[in-house]
Amino acid sequence: MSIIDYSLLPDTELVIRLKEGDHDAYSEIYQRFFGLLYAFIYKRLKDKEESKDILQKLFSDLWLKRETLDFPVLSSYLYRAVRIKMIALMVHKDAEESYIQSFNSFMEDDTIITDHLIRERELTTMIEKEVDLLPDSVRKVFLRSKQTIKQI
Amino acid sequence: MDKYQAKALVDKYIEGDCSEEEMALVENWYLQLPYLADAPGTGQIIAAKNNVWEKLMSRRQNKLRLYYRVAMTAAAVLIIGLGAVWFFNKSFSPELHLASLPAIDIAPGTNKATLTLADGKTISLSGEQTGIKIKETELRYDDGSRVASNSLDHVKVQMLIAATPIGGTYRLVLPDGTAVWLNAATSLKFPSSFKKLTEGQNRNVELTGEAYFEVAKDNSHPFIVKTRLQEVKVLGTHFNINSYPDDVDIKTTLLEGSVRVSSFGKKDNVFLKPNQQSIVTANSIQVKTVDPADVISWKMGEFGFGGEPLRKIMKKIARWYNVDIVYTDQSLGDKIFSGTISKYGSITEVLRLLEATGEVKFKIDGRTVTVSNK
DSSP, X not given: OOOXXXXXXXXXXXXXXXXXXXXXXXXXXXXXXXXXXHHXXXXXXXXXXXXXXXXXXXXXXXXXXXXXXXOSOHHHHHHHHHHHHHHHHHHHTOTTOHHHHHHHHHHHHOOOOOOHHHHHHXXXXXXXXXXXXXXXXXXXXXXXXXXXXXXX | OOHHXXXXXXXXXXXXXXXXXXXXXXXXXXXXXXXXXXXXXHHHHHHHHHXXXXXXXXXXXXXXXXXXXXXXXXHHHHHHHHHHTOTTOOOOOOOOOOTTSOSSOOOOOEEOEEEEOTTSOEEEEOTTOXXXXXXXXXXXXXXXXXXXXOOOOSSSOOEEEEEEOTTEXXXXXXXXXXXXXXXXSEEEEEESOOTXXXXXXXXXXXXXXXXXXXXXXXXXXXXXXXXXXXXXXXXXXXXXXXXXXTSSSEEEEEEESOEEEEETTTTEEEEEOTTEEEEEETTEEEEEEOOHHHHTGGGGTEEEEEEEEHHHHHHHHHHHHTOEEEESSGGGGGOEEEEEEETTSOHHHHHHHHHTTTSEEEEEETTEEEEEEO
16 A cells, blocks of 8 residues: 555656556546646537547546656646647637638737747646636645645 | 648647747647637536546556557667667667676665754655755655654754765755755755845855756845855756766756856856856866756656766766676777666666667676676
């Protein structure tokens, strides 16, 4: 039996354990991030099944590729994976071409952030600001991850 | 842009082949996606969470049989990755020369460290824990439990020394909130409190070995890390210093913010930008651009070497597995390798991957590793 309380470990420790094949660490990562990522995706896709499919694929990859994954920050890795999977889905399943249209009109009108560090921060904030809107129980689990990051 | 161009651009993005401008375009569009639905309620989130977890677990059962194959493929990819970057352009040989590696293996390092108080008393820190926090008067592990027999004199500020042995690593949070990860065979000297500093006084620490710092911001008290040959001055930022006594040079790598590196020998300063590394020797300072991921891979539980000579790689291995390295031919130490390997495997796993390049061979005898020509 394990004497480690995984809910107290910072993300960085969970990643180290995940890479060693520790399934409890994987389970804790799932607990921490699922609610936030689901809320984020669902609000933009408005499709329960597709939101779940994206996350099933994402977490399945996280386990299968755990030994070769190479990322400094767990949350950035997950947000990037969500981004790629959402963009792929939107553009490839875009029957009414509404996303393509939105993409085109976006390019005509908007100014873009070219500095990639600033953009990276925006991409993180965009997901993490969802935290405040989450139901209490879901938010608390996610905040464990943030607390340990802040303490450090 | 028509449908096909937009799709082509998105495909490039997914494959990671975009130019910087194309990437900015796709990501900015993603940043402004509208909400189509209200936030889901607790019931919906929990149902989705349980549902997806069940699917993941049932697939895992079916996959167990396939696991061996997946693992072997992953290993092959790693080996090929390591082989492919072999700089000397020799053809990759998939044969492994494992005969020389013994059945009794050498285990990797773990969480190990000691803390020495000003009166000379030394406390061994728990291997069950990954780090400690030093507060003004007490020491606590990451999980909040108290370090046995600790009570720091809260009247006097004393110098403390945290040290890891060969094969040890540990994380500390200093009294000002600065986090320090100590690599193997490293020691850090620091005061038990920074509270009594007057305006403009420095937060001084001294380092031997390798550590990664995330310095808590405090504009009125610059943070200074002194090593042999140099000191590094910062206000609040993330950086790595490699200053082992058996290396000629000291490498400081900046991840975030800005730092000033001052060489004692040359009496000269350089300011680093993120992704830059300074290399200080007794009479020179150089600055180059590096991939910081390689530099701090040790903190992520990996050996990472981006085009490093074997001699340096073997030094890292020696410090982590507590072994001595012997070369049958000194020039072998100059061969250059790139790659990443988990630090938490046994020594044979690491040596096997290096052997798989077909360029070197290892023999382990007790705690001595002999490096020879293929």
